[in-house]
Amino acid sequence: MSTATQTRRFEAEVEQVLKLVTHSLYSHKEIFLRELVSNASDACDKLRFEALARPELTAGDSDLRVEVEFDEAARTLTIRDNGIGMSEDEVVANIGTIASSGTRRFLESLSGDARKDTQLIGQFGVGFYSAFVVADEVTLVTRRADAPAEAAVRWQSKGTGEYELSTVTEARRGTSVTLHLKPEEGEFLQPWRVRSLIGKYSDHVAFPIRMLKDVEAEEGDAAPAPTIEWETVNHASALWMRPKSELADADYQGFYKHIAHAYDDALAWTHNRVEGSQSYTSLIFLPTQAPFDLAYSGRDERKGLKLYIRRVFIMDASEQLLPSYLRFVRGVVDSDDLPLNVSREILQENRMVAQIRSGLVKRTLDLLDKLAADEAEKYAGFWTQFGAVLKEGVAEDHGNRERIAKLLRFASTRSEGEAASVSLDQYIERMAEGQEAIYFITADSYKAAANSPQLEQLKARGIEVLLMCERIDEWMMGYLQEYAGKKLRNVAKGELDLGKPGEGETEQRKQDEKDAEPLLKAIKAHLGDRVREVKLSRRLTDSPACLVVDEYDMAMHMKRMLRAAGQAVPDSAPVLEVNARHPLVQRAGAEGDTAADVAQLLLEQAQILEGAQLDDPAEYVRRVNRLLVG
Numbered sequence: 140m141s142t143a144t145q146t147r148r149f150e151a152e153v154e155q156v157l158k159l160v161t162h163s164l165y166s167h168k169e170i171f172l173r174e175l176v177s178n179a180s181d182a183c184d185k186l187r188f189e190a191l192a193r194p195e196l197t198a199g200d201s202d203l204r205v206e207v208e209f210d211e212a213a214r215t216l217t218i219r220d221n222g223i224g225m226s227e228d229e230v231v232a233n234i235g236t237i238a239s240s241g242t243r244r245f246l247e248s249l250s251g252d253a254r255k256d257t258q259l260i261g262q263f264g265v266g267f268y269s270a271f272v273v274a275d276e277v278t279l280v281t282r283r284a285d286a287p288a289e290a291a292v293r294w295q296s297k298g299t300g301e302y303e304l305s306t307v308t309e310a311r312r313g314t315s316v317t318l319h320l321k322p323e324e325g326e327f328l329q330p331w332r333v334r335s336l337i338g339k340y341s342d343h344v345a346f347p348i349r350m351l352k353d354v355e356a357e358e359g360d361a362a363p364a365p366t367i368e369w370e371t372v373n374h375a376s377a378l379w380m381r382p383k384s385e386l387a388d389a390d391y392q393g394f395y396k397h398i399a400h401a402y403d404d405a406l407a408w409t410h411n412r413v414e415g416s417q418s419y420t421s422l423i424f425l426p427t428q429a430p431f432d433l434a435y436s437g438r439d440e441r442k443g444l445k446l447y448i449r450r451v452f453i454m455d456a457s458e459q460l461l462p463s464y465l466r467f468v469r470g471v472v473d474s475d476d477l478p479l480n481v482s483r484e485i486l487q488e489n490r491m492v493a494q495i496r497s498g499l500v501k502r503t504l505d506l507l508d509k510l511a512a513d514e515a516e517k518y519a520g521f522w523t524q525f526g527a528v529l530k531e532g533v534a535e536d537h538g539n540r541e542r543i544a545k546l547l548r549f550a551s552t553r554s555e556g557e558a559a560s561v562s563l564d565q566y567i568e569r570m571a572e573g574q575e576a577i578y579f580i581t582a583d584s585y586k587a588a589a590n591s592p593q594l595e596q597l598k599a600r601g602i603e604v605l606l607m608c609e610r611i612d613e614w615m616m617g618y619l620q621e622y623a624g625k626k627l628r629n630v631a632k633g634e635l636d637l638g639k640p641g642e643g644e645t646e647q648r649k650q651d652e653k654d655a656e657p658l659l660k661a662i663k664a665h666l667g668d669r670v671r672e673v674k675l676s677r678r679l680t681d682s683p684a685c686l687v688v689d690e691y692d693m694a695m696h697m698k699r700m701l702r703a704a705g706q707a708v709p710d711s712a713p714v715l716e717v718n719a720r721h722p723l724v725q726r727a728g729a730e731g732d733t734a735a736d737v738a739q740l741l742l743e744q745a746q747i748l749e750g751a752q753l754d755d756p757a758e759y760v761r762r763v764n765r766l767l768v769g
């Protein structure tokens with residue numbers, strides 16, 4: 140019995156997602172089953188949770204489960220659950236529109252390059268719409284657990300621009316999703332095929348997934364009564380509660396794929412039971428690949444860590460249970476002691492939760508330590524994917540700063556290429572005789588850092604310099620002034636102190652400075668306000684000049700970045716350091732127009748090397764040409 144059917148259009152963005160999903164997910168088409176089973180399992184979780192306060196919701200049918208059925212003649216596959224169900228408004232909101240801002244960000248991050256977008260979509264929970272990869276029509280019938288039989292909703296769509304909606308009568312609570320399979324997708328009508336997919340992707344769904352048993356008619360039976368026998372085809376237990384000794388790597392990997400909606404394996408995991416004033420079990424995973432929206436650290440909807448209380452799923456609680464710099468962690472926490480009626484607000488300030496949180500941070504850092512020590516190659520992979528996020532912890536987690544710093548990896552003047560492979564411990568181990576500080580430079584690209592004139596003197600003395608070129612580095616290093624008792628020094632800032640001066644060095648320096656005074660004065664006169672000061676450099680050997688900022692000043696590339704982002708940044712003229720032995724510097728230190736041109740050129744070259752844009756490129760070109768024509 141159904142009332143008048145209304146036809147509605149999908150939101151424009153849904154259409155876009157549908158198109159993308161059906162075209163690009165083809166190589167992973169069996170994923171639809173995992174997604175629909177996972178929605179069914181979520182619906183059972185939600186009902187179990189609501190029934191804590193309103194037991195009447197599950198009265199008469201308290202065995203929460205998922206059922207998978209075939210109809211060969213009609214070429215349909217149905218996934219049914221007796222979970223929470225949906226009202227008409229919920230159907231429209233959840234299925235007809237893109238409710239989650241995660242999906243919106245996903246759409247914004249699409250590049251238009253089909254290959255890249257396919258990868259993106261692979262990392263993205265495409266959820267319900269994946270049904271249209273294999274079906275040319277989908278029918279969903281749903282009745283909310285608290286609605287009467289006459290208030291069920293039927294939704295149907297061919298996955299193009301529109302869907303149909305009507306009110307129907309349905310005695311059963313929950314949702315059934317029926318896929319009308321495309322002609323070429325007959326494989327999903329074969330019970331063994333579907334059964335093996337459930338084993339692969341959904342074995343650890345905590346509710347039973349049932350299929351009809353093949354009951355063969357016995358020969359000789361005159362008129363075999365049609366017997367319906369259901370059979371549970373998954374493991375249907377909370378994997379994290381099983382003893383580690385019973386679990387194989389493949390079990391963990393399967394579970395990871397289920398909870399993280401991943402296609403690929405986890406990189407590593409740690410499974411622990413904590414007994415004490417706070418008893419809980421945790422199973423946390425490090426993914427192999429960063430998700431598309433990892434950089435985004437918005438508070439409103441971080442997912443990935445599920446909170447259970449005594450086996451009842453409560454909520455996604457990544458924000459409450461993990462600091463932002465560990466937002467890549469996936470897994471479950473099952474507490475014995477938290478009250479079942481816990482709310483997000485309570486989680487925010489609960490003392491027990493704070494204990495669990497610091498326990499999880501410790502477990503994660505332990506896991507990373509172990510990986511770094513025992514499986515360097517895997518750790519390198521982790522670092523490429525998640526290093527920039529972990530770096531946030533140096534600034535944000537004061538208590539664990541030293542532990543996190545130990546996990547950092549950088550490119551250096553002694554390592555091959557751009558790969559960040561040197562740890563601070565390694566650096567310290569091979570420090571030069573008499574060297575007291577850890578030297579680093581920040582820049583906006585690897586090349587700018589590696590070829591920076593500021594490194595010349597250090598290179599000449601065989602002193603290693605860490606090359607930092609990620610956006611976050613300058614900010615992070617503001618919080619990392621010391622490691623293992625050693626100061627960290629930016630070689631492009633303040634006075635460059637290369638350890639104790641050798642014999643006679645101090646006197647020599649004084650003399651040099653005195654000798655250079657007229658030269659420095661003349662150059663400063665040519666440059667006027669464009670520089671704050673012209674100084675004799677101790678950083679340079681080959682190059683004529685470089686720019687430096689004060690020790691506690693922000694690096695110039697950082698200022699540019701902030702300005703580009705629309706922030707007000709105090710403007711202060713840089714200090715120009717010159718190499719008095721260089722012939723160009725000597726020419727600049729003379730009087731007259733040519734000397735003035737050379738002085739300006741020294742400054743502009745130093746700006747270019749530092750990565751800055753010239754204020755007046757045309758004037759720069761004229762100047763160079765004047766000098767070339769000479």
Ligand code: ADP
Nearest residue numbers: 178179182224225233234264265266267268314
């Ligand atoms: P996600 O599961 O990541 O939220 P989906 O596209 O898989 O995204 O599902 C969208 C929404 O539709 C779900 O969040 C849920 O609210 C609703 N939904 C889907 N399937 C079911 C179901 N079987 N029972 C109840 N609600 C469902």
Ligand code: MG
Nearest residue numbers: 177178266267
């Ligand atoms: Mg889903």
